[in-house]
Structures are given as structure tokens and as C-alpha cells.
Amino acid sequence: MAQDADAYRVDSDTMARLQSIAAEEVTESVTIYKALADERRLRILRLLVETELCVCDLVEIFDLEYSKLSYHLKQLREAGLVATDREGNYVTYELTPTGLIAAEGLAAFESETA
Numbered sequence: 043m044a045q046d047a048d049a050y051r052v053d054s055d056t057m058a059r060l061q062s063i064a065a066e067e068v069t070e071s072v073t074i075y076k077a078l079a080d081e082r083r084l085r086i087l088r089l090l091v092e093t094e095l096c097v098c099d100l101v102e103i104f105d106l107e108y109s110k111l112s113y114h115l116k117q118l119r120e121a122g123l124v125a126t127d128r129e130g131n132y133v134t135y136e137l138t139p140t141g142l143i144a145a146e147g148l149a150a151f152e153s154e155t156a
Contacts, residue, residue, distance in 0.1 A: 070122075077121035078144060082106075083114050087137070087145045090124060094136035 052060070077083060082104065089095060089103065100111055115135060118124040123141035127134050137145060 074121045074123065074140070074144065077117045077123060078148070080114065080117070083118055084148065086114060086118065086135075087123065087141060087148065090135060090137045090141070091145045091149075094127070094134045096129075096132045096134050098132065100135070 078087075085104075086100065089100070095103075097108070097111065097115070100106075100115075101108055104111060115124065118135075118141070119126065122138055123144055124135045125138050127136065
């Protein structure tokens with residue numbers, strides 16, 4: 043499927059660089075975007091920007107069954123966006139550095155489109 047180098051609009055060095063970029067692994071980014079592709083999970087991120095929260099607090103805020111909330115938190119955790127901390131009988135969630143970057147990026151995007 044390779045074409046003659048003269049057929050490209052970009053020079054051969056640029057083409058080689060672009061092909062290298064296109065071949066890079068994107069699995070981690072896909073996992074993050076999938077985790078962000080849910081309204082509840084976006085709302086959870088917004089809340090965690092303000093403060094770390096216990097699962098019991100999130101259940102109350104969202105009026106959601108623990109098992110359903112747990113699923114959403116698992117998606118965020120597996121994407122590396124949130125981390126947990128145990129404080130006695132309570133499990134609290136907080137943003138990771140990656141989660142904070144994602145939340146700030148979303149806030150910037152939302153302010154641009156508002």
C-alpha cells in the first residue's frame with residue numbers, strides 16, 4: 043500500500059514522523075476516555091476536585107445504590123483517575139494527578155463551550 047514518495051504532500055521526514063506517531067500505543071488514553079464517557083463519572087470527577095469523598099457521601103449525593111456507584115468508581119480507578127484511601131471503616135476517593143489533569147481539562151473545555 044506504500045506509494046511513491048513524490049505522491050505525498052509532506053516531505054519524507056515529516057511522513058516518517060507522522061507514521062511513527064500513528065503507530066504509538068493509545069490503549070491507556072482509550073481507557074481514560076471510556077471512563078470519562080459517562081455523565082455520572084464526570085460528575086464524580088467534578089466533586090472530587092473540591093474534596094476527597096467517602097463512598098457513603100457519594101451514595102447520598104447521587105441517591106444511587108452502592109453497587110451502581112461502586113461500578114462507576116471502579117471504572118475511574120482502573121483508568122487511573124481516582125485513588126482510594128482507607129480511614130478506619132471508611133473508604134475515601136480522591137483524584138490522582140492524572141484525574142486532576144482530566145478534570146481541569148474538562149472544566150476548561152466546558153467554559154469554552156458555555
